Amino acid sequence: MNPLTPPSPETVAWLRELADRRLSPEEFRAALAIPLGDAEREETIALIDWFCKRYPTPAERLAYVRRAYRRWTAAATLGAADRTGR
Numbered sequence: 001m002n003p004l005t006p007p008s009p010e011t012v013a014w015l016r017e018l019a020d021r022r023l024s025p026e027e028f029r030a031a032l033a034i035p036l037g038d039a040e041r042e043e044t045i046a047l048i049d050w051f052c053k054r055y056p057t058p059a060e061r062l063a064y065v066r067r068a069y070r071r072w073t074a075a076a077t078l079g080a081a082d083r084t085g086r
Helices: 009-020 025-033 038-054 058-084
Strands: none
């Protein structure tokens, strides 16, 4: 088994810049106008089906979203601190 080689700092910086950039309204509309392909549509439907089976009631779905939101905001806070050096 080959160990995973971490990306270079330059690659990490490039990916972070790409992920954090803001799209113009035109770019956003153009991205939304691209229809889903068959494979992406099937994968999306499969994920929705899995989620609804895993969390069958609205209360369970809401509880999951609340837990996930706490994780996401905690991770975003940590990520922002990493980027600012604080």
